[in-house]
Amino acid sequence: MRFKNLLIVISTIIVCLVTIVSLTDIPTFKISFEEFERIIEETNSLNTVTAYYLNYRLYDTIFEIFVFTLSIYGVVFFLNSVPSIEKHVPFNDPVMNFYSKFAFIISIVAAIYIALVGHLSPGGGFVAGIVAGTGMMIVSLTKNIDEIKDQFKIENISSYEKLILLSVILLTIFPVLIGKRSFQNFLPLGKTGRILSAGFIPLFDLLIFLKVMFGSWSITFYFIKHRGVV
């Protein structure tokens, strides 16, 4: 047993060292500013990371959305077979109640902002969704399970999610109908630097934001329902 562990550690260290040594001759690529200018010309997205994420490599992002959807679906599917806990004791403190609501509102506002300016500054739909999810998480620490269910309309979430998923797929093939290629940015690019520019990038950011927000809400809800608050 000792011997095996030793062997594991030694062989890992060997591979690690070889990797580090082989990294020493990595060439450095300098990217000229013209290349960035071309990206802006093609996508009108000042954040070039978003330009890759939602324009050039949108195909990958669609799969990513499905990975996220499927994982949430799996969480709900498997947790439903676990009996929900009988007694759910929220933190009942008036100060915390107030501030959690406050935090929730702030998180939603921040999330919408982050989602909408994803093509201009760091951020984007995914981060925004998780921020909104965190807000809901804080609120749900202070509430009963039924209250959470009513307030966040958990039973409707799955239908919203289907709608979002459907619109994401349809958006990717819609360009075919108007004579362009699938996954192509078919909306007008607009004026650089505006929120309503860069074609469908803000639209996708918004859809991903909603998707992730609902997803993280349902994760939080089902985890708390079947496992209790921390």
Add this chain to the structure above:
Amino acid sequence: MIILICSILITFIGFIGTILKKNLILKMLSVGVMNTGVITFFVGLSYRSGKAAPIIDKLLKNQQDLADPIPQAVIITSIVIGFAVLTFSLVYIMLLTSRRSTMDVKRIEGETDES
């Protein structure tokens, strides 16, 4: 370059943890460490092209030394995927531990193989 070396170290520290840990939660945490190492590697790659964030300021005409956006764009995808898979795996771990009343891999493996 230093970031790249550190990221490789983190990746393999995580890998050793994944093998040697017996507790399922600790195992998943080690996988997470490994994943963070890989993410750091990609970020380090993009840092080699330049030191500024690849977000263009429309007022500045000729920005130099911008980081490479491609590794950053793809690794965001991988962060999301890692999170999704992790959440899902925790549900499995919860179900397994409630049925086998242990988190020890060896014990779960032994009992499951016998039955």
Add this chain to the structure above:
Amino acid sequence: MFLEISLGIILVVLALIVVLQNKPLKAIILSGAFSASAAITYFFIGAPDVAMAEASIGAVFTTFVYIVALKHSGKLRVGYIDQAGLIKRGAHGYEGVEYELLKLFSEDRAMSLEMKKIDSFDSIEKLENFDIICGGMVESTFSGKLRDFMLIPYLETNIFKTKKGEKLDLVRIKNLVLSGQISPQDIDQNTKEFTKYVFLISKESEDVGKALTDFLQNLDKKIFNDIVRRNLG
């Protein structure tokens, strides 16, 4: 350059600490800290997008999900024999030295206790149903007899003989005297025998046993003495 080196070293050290950590709860919190520092690193090396994603997911949401998953992650199945002072269900829930020790242990390991009362040691139908059996088990009665259990001593005690020839340990005698079932004169003061109270750990839960031994060794003497004093006087 200096910034890179310091950030990189912090990350590597934190990764090592997370991986070397053996307690799940601590490891989760440390891994949250690791993610947060990774996010800070990304922010400083020109990747604010990745930093935001890592901070919101790795540092906040993942930690929450882990902690909820960890809660009651494992059950510790305890079979106990009522024994006031050591373990007993009182008006306000369980009390006693053994119970408090087990509770501390289970909190440390993020497990929940599943208590089940048994009448006597011989009446256990299936030994596999329990991880731990407790309630004034004495080392000398069991040593050498049991193959399926391992014994973990935690407290020293004495055994006295009664006039009827029964061998009883200190706590039992105290309980019997207090309830008036035997009088102090019945006890033979001379036949004193040193032994220890033990937890019986089923062989199948060997890992629990190891963890418990570990836990008892590392337990603060002050806390332990306090528990004993409160319950046994």
Add this chain to the structure above:
Amino acid sequence: MRADPSYLVISPFLFSVAILVFKKHSKLLSTLEAMLNLLLVSILFLEGDYDFYISNWVSKGIHLLVDFNTKVILLMISIVFLSVTLNSLKKDYNHHFYFFSSVFLASTNASMMAYDLFNIYVVIELASLTAYLLIGYKQKTIQLWASLKYLILSSVALNFYLLGIGIIYAYNRTFDISKIEVLPEISIVFVLVGLLAKSGIFFMSMWLPLAHSEAETEVSALLSGIFVKIGAFQIIKLLSIEAFSTARPLISMIAIVSSILGTVYAFSEKSTKKVLAYSTLSQMGFVLSGTSLANILHMFNHGIFKSLLFLTVGDSVENMEKKNFQDLKDKKIPLLRNLTLKIALFGIMGVPLFSGFVSKSLVDHEMHFTGKIGLSIAAVGTVASLWRFLSLRTQRIAKEKIRENIGYLILTTFVILVGAIGTFKMNLSDILKSLILIALGVLVYKIFKLGNISKVFEKLDNALFIYIIFCVLGLIFFTVI
């Protein structure tokens, strides 16, 4: 301008949403989806190859490639998926199953077309996620464990893969496979760890026996027929390009060892479905022993007959308490099912006139001398380990419904069709050789008995340990060459 074949991905995605919306009609929708997929793939055959970038971003976009190899595998996927779906109609699967399986179809279709290293990672992750869900579908404890074990192994392997493609990116500044020029050895090793863990090779995919044998019948068929092909096809795709060609002998070596060890384990195994699972390990060795069209053909054939085997055997074992072979032998199985089972067995054993014979002989032609010997041993082992299935007895049922057996029949058609067409083009020496190998196999089956072999490689920690051992061995291999 022709339309992109990305509709092969979009249409299952659309159907998956439709299944979620119209839960009651999920069986109908899934059947429609499978048929439409078959139709779309057949249309692909009428046209030329596709080599394009998603929405024409040539330098920055994602490269997809549909050549003849891809079309063959896509056809296999659509056939297997259709028959598995048809077979599932008689059982009580609900909409969850069909949702998972249609996302699975989309991701497998995408993975075959992908020609971009990062895109391969994403689609493999999606396919794996559906695989975890499908393996744990009935929520039995052992299924959950099989699935979780696979999840951990696969996450670690894919992290290695990501590291590998990161290094490749560092040297080439692209993820596009067709533009790769410089390849450091370490990146090849890391990429191969990730892909071999998905491709059902002995030592690297030790999650496979437990997952395949404990999953539901249809799921086993999907996993063995389609899922293990994802990784294998990416490996063949990569090895075909010039930069990766140094790794060919390494993969070929591992593949031959896998094909032999798989049969040894299958021969000693008592549990019915595990025999088939180990046999998959060995057959994937045949598939990965080279990179020619013969290997692609064997991949096609293996997908067809292995899913047929899993369907027929799985349906027979499904309601039994003990899943050992002896218990199955005491039971009688319906005529049509037994007949198709036997045809599938002839296929996998390489009997002339059946499909396995054609591809096995063609693979054999491509091999060098030691490879020929190794694959012959594996072929003998295949016959020896599976011969016992031929002894299953038939139960006569007055009227067997074709509708219930349609899944088997579709697959059987392809086993016979490929076999019959191919056999007439083979030499007499091939036929003789395969007959000799079969005779030897029967002899081995009659003479030798093997006790249980230790399953030490299947333990989670050991399976993880093998990854790093493979890395070290791979590095040694590259320094020696």
